[in-house]
Structures are given as C-alpha cells and as structure tokens.
Amino acid sequence: MTDQKASNDLRVAIAGLGSIGSKIVTALDQGIEGLALSAVAVRDPAKHQAFLSGLRHRPQILPIDQLGDAADIVVECAPSSQLRAIVEPAVKRGRSAVVVSVGGLLDNFDLVDLARAKGGRILVPTGALIGLDAVNAAAVGTIHSVKMVTRKPIDGLRGAPFIVQNNIDIDNLREPLKLFEGSARDAAKGFPANVNVAVALSLAGIGPDRTQMQVWADPTVTRNVHRIEVEADSARFSMSIENIPSENPKTGMITALSVIALLRKQRATLCVGT
Ligand SMILES: NC(=O)C1=CN([C@@H]2O[C@H](COP(=O)(O)OP(=O)(O)OC[C@H]3O[C@@H](n4cnc5c(N)ncnc54)[C@H](O)[C@@H]3O)[C@@H](O)[C@H]2O)C=CC1
Numbered sequence: 289m290t291d292q293k294a295s296n297d298l299r300v301a302i303a304g305l306g307s308i309g310s311k312i313v314t315a316l317d318q319g320i321e322g323l324a325l326s327a328v329a330v331r332d333p334a335k336h337q338a339f340l341s342g343l344r345h346r347p348q349i350l351p352i353d354q355l356g357d358a359a360d361i362v363v364e365c366a367p368s369s370q371l372r373a374i375v376e377p378a379v380k381r382g383r384s385a386v387v388v389s390v391g392g393l394l395d396n397f398d399l400v401d402l403a404r405a406k407g408g409r410i411l412v413p414t415g416a417l418i419g420l421d422a423v424n425a426a427a428v429g430t431i432h433s434v435k436m437v438t439r440k441p442i443d444g445l446r447g448a449p450f451i452v453q454n455n456i457d458i459d460n461l462r463e464p465l466k467l468f469e470g471s472a473r474d475a476a477k478g479f480p481a482n483v484n485v486a487v488a489l490s491l492a493g494i495g496p497d498r499t500q501m502q503v504w505a506d507p508t509v510t511r512n513v514h515r516i517e518v519e520a521d522s523a524r525f526s527m528s529i530e531n532i533p534s535e536n537p538k539t540g541m542i543t544a545l546s547v548i549a550l551l552r553k554q555r556a557t558l559c560v561g562t
C-alpha cells in the first residue's frame with residue numbers, strides 16, 4: 289500500500305531505524321491522529337527491507353538530507369554524528385526537526401539560529417527523562433541549581449569516549465564507581481550516547497554549564513537510573529526514573545514512547561502537560 293495521507297495530515301519522516309526510530313515508525317504506521325509517515329532514511333536499506341515490507345503504508349526511502357523535502361516534521365533518531373546532516377536541511381526548509389541526539393546540539397547550536405531565521409523549529413522531547421514540564425515552568429521564574437545523578441549498568445556505558453580515553457576498566461567492577469562529575473556540557477562530550485538526558489534537562493533549565501551531573505557505572509543496577517534535584521524560587525523538587533533498557537542497552541525503552549507522545553501532541557485536540 290502507498291499513500292493513505294489525508295490532505296491536511298502533517299507528514300513525518302524518520303532518520304535512523306534503530307531502537308528508537310523503528311518504534312516511532314511502527315506507531316506512525318499504526319496511526320497517530322493528524323500525522324502520516326512519509327519517508328525514512330536508513331544507512332543500509334537491505335537491513336530494513338523486511339521491517340519496511342511489513343508496514344501497512346510503506347514510506348519512501350530517502351537520503352538523510354532530503355527528508356525535509358518529503359516531510360513537515362523530521363525526526364532525528366541516528367547517532368549524534370549525523371545530527372547536522374539531518375537537521376540542517378530540514379530547518380533550512382522551515383520544517384520542524386525533533387532531535388533525540390540532543391547532546392549533539394551543543395556543538396551545533398547555530399542550527400537553532402538557522403531554524404529561527406527560516407521559520408523552522410527544533411523540538412527536544414523529554415526522552416528518557418522525567419519532569420521537563422516542571423523544569424520548564426520553574427525556569428519561567430528563577431532556578432538556583434539543577435543536579436543530576438545517572439547510574440547505568442556496565443552494558444549501558446561500554447565504549448563511552450570518557451571511559452576509553454581514561455582507560456577505565458568497568459568490566460570487572462563489583463561496586464558502583466563514580467566515573468564523572470562536572471557540567472552537563474562536559475558530560476555530553478565524554479558520554480555522547482549515554483547522557484543526552486542531561487543536555488535536555490539543561491536546555492529546559494539553566495543551561496549546560498550550570499547543570500551539574502555525576503555519571504556512575506553501577507554493576508548493581510539493571511536499569512538506567514536518573515535522579516534530578518531542582519532548587520528554584522517557585523519550588524524544590526526531586527525526581528527519579530528507572531528506565532528499562534531497550535535492545536540498545538544504552539537507550540531506555542521510554543525514549544521512543546516519549547517521541548511518540550510528542551508527535552501525538554502535534555495534532556491532538558486535547559493536550560495534557562506542557
Ligand atoms: N534524548 C534521549 O533521551 C535519548 C537519546 N538517545 C540517543 O538517540 C539516538 C538514537 O538512539 P538509538 O535508536 O538507541 O540508536 P541505535 O544505534 O539503535 O539506532 C541508530 C540508527 O541510526 C542508523 N544510522 C546511522 N547512520 C545513519 C545515517 N547516516 N543515515 C541513516 N541512518 C543512520 C543506524 O544504522 C541505526 O539503525 C542516539 O544518538 C542516542 O544516544 C538515546 C536514549 C535517550
């Protein structure tokens with residue numbers, strides 16, 4: 289089957305069909321009010337042949353830099369190294385780009401200016417985190433401090449540049465080890481595939497240099513655990529989330545669901561939460 293799109297549906301394209309992207313494609317194919325899946329970009333089309341053939345409405349396969357030609361909303365679900373190649377052409381055309389590799393935005397922040405100049409938008413979902421609605425609200429007033437502690441099982445951290453560059457052996461840990469303490473900006477450099485959430489938190493609140501974070505390798509946990517403490521003039525709050533890893537052990541299952549929830553809000557009649 290091909291194009292079933294109602295004329296006023298927003299067209300959505302997905303870049304990257306890994307753990308996050310494939311779930312969003314499935315949800316769109318099953319139907320989200322007012323949205324239609326129009327295109328995908330993949331690195332290796334042969335690998336995704338069976339998955340794409342199983343969809344009710346097969347999207348076009350396009351190069352990553354052409355997704356904005358075929359969609360109103362381009363969802364980036366690829367490694368952060370591909371962020372610019374996906375987002376720049378989309379926002380240049382005045383499209384919306386949903387960014388999950390949000391850590392990669394810090395080195396490409398000019399894309400926000402480009403989007404502003406061209407009438408595009410960059411949307412960062414709450415992703416694997418919790419409570420960005422409260423952080424957004426508190427940031428309308430004054431936030432004094434934001435602190436975050438991330439604990440991940442060994443499989444969720446293996447290969448991170450900070451660990452490799454510092455030659456840290458995490459495979460033989462028997463108890464939790466604090467790997468990193470510092471700003472969200474530096475955490476994103478050292479753990480680009482592990483702490484996107486800290487960058488999302490920082491952009492919602494007081495920025496990547498003032499948001500403080502610790503990263504722990506913890507052989508005693510089976511989930512990706514994030515705990516946040518916010519001190520503001522309107523409220524003090526603590527939040528924590530324990531994410532079940534997806535088939536990609538670095539990525540919590542809830543991440544794809546968060547993007548699907550964000551997409552649902554684009555055309556929903558009733559929207560709950562900021
Ligand atoms: N914002 C958040 O809360 C979170 C963000 N993430 C980030 O989301 C991103 C995606 O995560 P996953 O889906 O778990 O990764 P994944 O590794 O399962 O999937 C990434 C996919 O992108 C594809 N890809 C690579 N280069 C490509 C290219 N040039 N064109 C098209 N496709 C390409 C790969 O083949 C792979 O299928 C990562 O950067 C990850 O760090 C992960 C968890 C939480």
Ligand SMILES: O=C([O-])CC(=O)C(=O)O
Nearest residue numbers: 416482484485512539540
């Ligand atoms: O899934 C998680 O728990 C968080 C994560 O990988 C990220 O922020 O990149």
